[in-house]
Amino acid sequence: MLEVTDLACRRGERDLFSGLGFQLPAQTLLHVRGRNGSGKTTLLRVLCGLLRPDAGQIRWRGEHIRDLAEDYNRDLLYFGHLNGIKADLSGLENLRIASTLDQDPVDEAAILAALARIGLAGFEDLPTRMLSQGQKKRVALARLILSKAPLWILDEPFTALDVDAVEFLQQLISAQVADGGSVVLTTHQEVPLTRGAIQRLTLGEAVDDLDTSSAASAPAPCAPDPSASAH
Numbered sequence: 001m002l003e004v005t006d007l008a009c010r011r012g013e014r015d016l017f018s019g020l021g022f023q024l025p026a027q028t029l030l031h032v033r034g035r036n037g038s039g040k041t042t043l044l045r046v047l048c049g050l051l052r053p054d055a056g057q058i059r060w061r062g063e064h065i066r067d068l069a070e071d072y073n074r075d076l077l078y079f080g081h082l083n084g085i086k087a088d089l090s091g092l093e094n095l096r097i098a099s100t101l102d103q104d105p106v107d108e109a110a111i112l113a114a115l116a117r118i119g120l121a122g123f124e125d126l127p128t129r130m131l132s133q134g135q136k137k138r139v140a141l142a143r144l145i146l147s148k149a150p151l152w153i154l155d156e157p158f159t160a161l162d163v164d165a166v167e168f169l170q171q172l173i174s175a176q177v178a179d180g181g182s183v184v185l186t187t188h189q190e191v192p193l194t195r196g197a198i199q200r201l202t203l204g205e206a207v208d209d210l211d212t213s214s215a216a217s218a219p220a221p222c223a224p225d226p227s228a229s230a231h
């Protein structure tokens with residue numbers, strides 16, 4: 001369970017959000033929406049512990065993420081705008097490093113299988129600078145196939161993907177939730193779930209913006225913090 005209480009963040013002269021609270025249990029997806037510049041990326045970076053909020057607490061399984069430090073990082077997979085892909089390294093090398101940094105090393109056969117599943121068979125050894133934008137993104141997405149992290153935080157993961165890759169990623173996210181994981185996601189796209197609950201949070205709108213809805217066979221979603229607001 002990820003638990004956020006009274007979170008506030010100011011960037012430059014602007015209050016992006018304040019008094020923000022929600023609980024994200026297992027088998028739940030939080031879909032963060034909002035206009036460009038409303039603070040979605042900022043919120044995700046705060047939830048990852050990459051950015052310090054101006055107020056509020058973030059707890060993972062009951063403990064403050066700043067106290068958990070590396071233990072939180074081990075449970076977390078963050079997929080940011082920049083993909084974290086090194087241009088001079090191949091897909092295989094990038095994933096080997098990523099799995100080591102995720103503190104969850106996987107063997108080469110598993111990495112090759114993940115690259116094949118994401119449609120990159122035959123491209124494993126090319127430096128990623130020689131891949132298209134969509135193929136680079138696929139290399140980064142292969143991390144999701146390999147990940148055992150219970151919490152995924154994904155910033156616009158669908159950008160630059162073709163129709164097949166979008167569908168594949170939707171399935172990965174759906175499986176993560178169905179298998180008991182939690183996902184925080186920014187996207188302008190709907191993500192259908194086979195099992196689990198969806199919560200929606202729209203930044204830049206008034207207080208009643210945090211609503212919940214459930215997919216088929218979903219457990220009851222947790223109640224949103226009634227004090228939540230996003231400016």
Ligand SMILES: Nc1ncnc2c1ncn2[C@@H]1O[C@H](COP(=O)(O)OP(=O)(O)OP(=O)(O)O)[C@@H](O)[C@H]1O
Nearest residue numbers: 011012014016034035036037038039040041042043
């Ligand atoms: N390092 C920074 N210093 C000051 N202001 C910043 C910084 N990074 C972002 N901002 C500002 O914070 C606001 C929110 O940015 P953020 O990237 O979180 O928005 P977003 O909702 O993710 O936008 P988009 O949909 O365009 O990706 C923007 O007005 C941006 O200019």
